[in-house]
Amino acid sequence: MGGNETRLVEDIYMIGVRGMENLDVFVDFAKNMMKQDVVIAPWLTWGDGQNRIPTHLQRDIEGIAERFAHLHWRPDWRITLTGSYPISRNRVAEAYRETVSSTAVYLSHLELGQLNVTEEMVKVAERLTENFVAQTDPKVFVTFYLLTVIYEDLQALEYYGSMQANDFVRGHLHRPWGTETLSGELEAAVSAEAVEVDTAADLVRLTSRGKEMLHYIEGIFRESGFFTSRSKLIRLNNFNHVDDIASMMEALVPTACEHRKTVVELSGIQPGMAVLELGSGTGALTFEAGLFQRVGPDGRLVATDPSTSMLASVRRKRESYNAHWVEVVHGKAERLPFPANTFDSVIGYAFLHLTDMDEALREIARVLKPGGSLITLHPLHFPARNEFFLEWFAPLLKTGGTPRNQDNLPGPDTVPSAMEPHYEIVHLQSLDLEMHYTSPRTVVEFFVGIVDVFEEQMATLPWRARHDMVQQLIKRGEEVCRKYPPESLVEMHPGQFIRAIVRK
Ligand SMILES: C[S@@+](CC[C@H](N)C(=O)[O-])C[C@H]1O[C@@H](n2cnc3c(N)ncnc32)[C@H](O)[C@@H]1O
Structure with a gap:
């Protein structure tokens, strides 16, 4: 040397x-x-x-x-x-x-x-x-x-x-x-x-x-x-790069608003309760889906998210809906800025799969009052791939050698078994989402760029290749969308609704 x-x-x-x-x-x-x-x-x-x-x-x-x-x-x-x-x-x-x-x-x-x-x-x-x-x-x-x-x-x-x-x-x-x-x-x-x-x-x-x-x-x-x-x-x-997750979700899941309303209906939340929403994004569950009306002015509703730009939008909505009983607090599920035994219910739409689940579930249990409930709707693994999907995502699915887990979303037993130590599940049902693959940029930016559902494959790529992969997939998506009729670019994505009571 x-x-x-x-x-x-x-x-x-x-x-x-x-x-x-x-x-x-x-x-x-x-x-x-x-x-x-x-x-x-x-x-x-x-x-x-x-x-x-x-x-x-x-x-x-x-x-x-x-x-x-x-x-x-x-x-x-x-x-x-x-x-x-x-x-x-x-x-x-x-x-x-x-x-x-x-x-x-x-x-x-x-x-x-x-x-x-x-x-x-x-x-x-x-x-x-x-x-x-x-x-x-x-x-x-x-x-x-x-x-x-x-x-x-x-x-x-x-x-x-x-x-x-x-x-x-x-x-x-x-x-x-x-x-x-x-x-x-x-x-x-x-x-x-x-x-x-x-x-x-x-x-x-x-x-x-x-x-x-x-x-x-x-x-x-x-x-x-x-x-x-x-x-x-x-x-x-x-x-933190996305200001408006709700409009992205609207393009992907046009029925998301109805879906959120179903979650509010099934939540068991009553007027006057103290409720915490986790991963509120821009506040679509709290406002558009009517959670704030259900809780009402005699209750307390706290919307939280780790992204401040999204919370700015929740604050704007609070003004326009004149909903003074809605509080907006920065926070993530794994570390909540509230004392123990604060809430009657903790609710979240499409957030739990993004957290460190064990930590989040422990922390949610801490802030729930005895007898309090956790309500979550989260997506599960992608369904069996259909032809258009395989064609579109081929370059990504091929990376990283043999695909082990195809995506990082929970399986049907993942959340129930993670809940086991702290909660008793009182309501579990499938609530599937109709996913539209008709806006290639949104589809790719959402799944690959933001939610990173193919993290295992993306983790094997060098810095520039991660960026290039996103661009390549957008281009392929445009071709796929031209090739297949729009009605065949829709798939039912499995979702899981759970209402669980904390054991304390
Ligand atoms: C798919 S979006 C859903 C947003 C919103 N619930 C809705 O219905 O439109 C997921 C949200 O979870 C938030 N999130 C990401 N990691 C989180 C964590 N560790 N704890 C709580 N929320 C998280 C994101 O910032 C994002 O706003």
């Missing part, structure tokens, strides 16, 4: 293969990190290719990262996984910078329901990262960060088969935020024999050793739940 520091540092590539025995260390590390709301996801910070953090806050984060690197990095600091490799100070600072940045973006989504990062969120991200690093081995931290970097590099090469060396170092297909380090990474990947360069064609390719490394890292990410949490972040991020 060359003597210069960058080259040596990049020797991190030498881990993998012989480092299998270390898998548990990283799996535990990742689980712990996610539990503490610390996030390593540079793509979240960069969104569509531009840093979302205002320049003055980026400077603050640089300072924080330098301070952390100063505290933790030592000149003799080496990664000792399958050998002993020095780590440069710059790489350590970079790991901290990307972690504090993506944690700040994540917190802004989570706590504020917005894309803008505030100074306060940077401070919280700094504190969370600092606490977390204090409890772990900083070397494991930096190594894990480097694993995420290597993963994105190798995954892109596997997906594209080969790449022009120039494309690789510009990173525009897989890591546009990595331009400063990508050429070093390529050099290192070549020295580690993970990647080979066809000098005549100037093409870069993955070797069999590179594939083994990639699968080793994938194993860590899958086993620790890192992939699942990445998909959750993608969804959180997507919802």
